[in-house]
Amino acid sequence: MAALDAAFVKRAALECGFHKAGVARAGPLDPGPLDRFLSRGYQADMAWLRTQRDVRLDPTKLLPGARSVVALAVGYAAPGLAAPERGGGRVARYARGRDYHAVLKKKLKALRARIAERDPEARSFAGADLGPIMEKAWAARAGIGWIGKNGCLLTADLGSWVLLAALILDRELEPDEPHPERCGSCAACLEACPTAAIPEPGLVDARRCLSYWTIERRGDVPEDVAARLGPWAFGCDDCQTVCPWNLAARERCDPELRARPEQAALDLDALLRLTEDEYRARFYGTALARARYEGLVRNAALAAAQAGDPRRAPLLRALLDSPFEGVRAAARFALGRLEGAGRDEPH
Numbered sequence: 238m239a240a241l242d243a244a245f246v247k248r249a250a251l252e253c254g255f256h257k258a259g260v261a262r263a264g265p266l267d268p269g270p271l272d273r274f275l276s277r278g279y280q281a282d283m284a285w286l287r288t289q290r291d292v293r294l295d296p297t298k299l300l301p302g303a304r305s306v307v308a309l310a311v312g313y314a315a316p317g318l319a320a321p322e323r324g325g326g327r328v329a330r331y332a333r334g335r336d337y338h339a340v341l342k343k344k345l346k347a348l349r350a351r352i353a354e355r356d357p358e359a360r361s362f363a364g365a366d367l368g369p370i371m372e373k374a375w376a377a378r379a380g381i382g383w384i385g386k387n388g389c390l391l392t393a394d395l396g397s398w399v400l401l402a403a404l405i406l407d408r409e410l411e412p413d414e415p416h417p418e419r420c421g422s423c424a425a426c427l428e429a430c431p432t433a434a435i436p437e438p439g440l441v442d443a444r445r446c447l448s449y450w451t452i453e454r455r456g457d458v459p460e461d462v463a464a465r466l467g468p469w470a471f472g473c474d475d476c477q478t479v480c481p482w483n484l485a486a487r488e489r490c491d492p493e494l495r496a497r498p499e500q501a502a503l504d505l506d507a508l509l510r511l512t513e514d515e516y517r518a519r520f521y522g523t524a525l526a527r528a529r530y531e532g533l534v535r536n537a538a539l540a541a542a543q544a545g546d547p548r549r550a551p552l553l554r555a556l557l558d559s560p561f562e563g564v565r566a567a568a569r570f571a572l573g574r575l576e577g578a579g580r581d582e583p584h
């Protein structure tokens with residue numbers, strides 16, 4: 238049986254549905270950026286980023302004997318992606334189709350099976366977002382792209398509209414060259430961020446990032462952040478949509494990640510009335526479930542504050558009795574906004 242080599246693994250990855258694959262040596266990562274991020278508290282309350290620091294920086298701590306990291310990417314830029322939403326709460330592009338965790342996991346499983354056919358003794362550790370693997374750093378080291386000033390992994394042809402996974406292997410594979418940095422003197426993303434959440438090129442302060450507040454945050458969203466949400470009800474793409482590499486990117490989308498119209502812009506009235514049963518039926522299996530039931534209802538109330546339609550006041554008043562503090566706080570904020578707007582209206 239032929240030995241496992243980089244060409245076989247990369248070809249197999251593409252055959253399993255990944256759009257990009259590269260190989261890096263599994264040596265420890267430069268701890269500098271992660272340590273700066275943690276020492277400044279940029280992780281907000283995502284305490285796992287701190288507790289997993291050592292394993293994140295050294296793949297041999299995840300897989301003893303690790304020799305190579307296969308970095309993998311799948312595109313999600315679909316035709317019509319840039320079309321304006323129908324109104325309602327805007328959803329970040331990566332979350333408009335099937336949950337990408339499930340999509341990437343399925344491809345990783347297929348890839349591991351292909352590797353096992355060729356080399357049954359090979360051991361591996363796979364991760365897609367949720368594992369303690371620095372996926373952007375491995376993608377850069379494996380030549381897939383570079384870490385842009387916006388903190389995302391950018392590729393030359395698909396821009397940053399790619400989702401990442403990684404497979405750590407205990408086999409020595411020929412590594413690819415790391416990708417050169419291609420941002421140059423551009424700073425469009427730093428200027429476009431509505432909350433100045435990128436204090437140092439490439440490092441995002443989650444405490445200011447709308448993506449953190451609308452997806453990862455459990456509980457209330459402070460009023461100064463709520464006031465800057467703009468159209469966003471789940472995630473934020475502002476630092477990506479302005480990027481010249483994204484404006485010129487090729488559209489390449491995994492079929493399962495294609496946007497579903499009902500997920501591209503959330504119907505705020507329906508969300509303000511959403512029950513937990515409806516939430517399970519509608520959102521399980523989508524990336525939106527990461528915010529949980531109470532997060533989505535909270536976000537809908539905050540989006541209603543931005544939309545400013547006073548006809549939503551009764552729905553918001555009903556949420557003042559929600560068992561979730563984050564929802565109650567968002568409803569209070571939205572009602573304050575709607576009532577304030579009403580007072581400003583000429584009679």
Ligand code: B12
Nearest residue numbers: 270271274329366372374388389390400401439448472473
């Ligand atoms: C925590 C997290 C967040 C946090 C922090 C964001 C951040 N940029 O770190 C929050 C909640 C804010 C977030 C938001 C988003 N996220 Co997020 N997130 C993660 C997660 C789970 C960990 C990232 C992490 O460790 N951050 C801490 C920093 C310090 O780590 P790092 O940048 O990887 O740092 C290492 C490398 O950068 C390396 N390095 C090597 N070369 C260079 C060069 C430079 C200049 C620098 C600074 C560093 C550097 O050094 C560091 C190690 O010391 C990853 C999944 C994963 N397991 O990696 C997804 C991930 C980064 N997120 C993803 C996505 C899609 C998003 C959003 C676009 C979602 C949205 N539309 O709302 C936004 C984008 C916000 C932004 N501008 O970055 C994708 C990004 C895909 C891509 N093309 O880059 C990932 C990879 C998930 C996935 N599997 O696809 N996310």
Ligand code: SF4
Nearest residue numbers: 430446447473475476
């Ligand atoms: S995702 Fe939005 S809030 Fe976060 S850094 Fe990018 S532009 Fe700023």
Ligand code: SF4
Nearest residue numbers: 385386420423426480
């Ligand atoms: S907008 Fe400019 S600086 Fe920001 S990631 Fe894109 S190329 Fe880099």
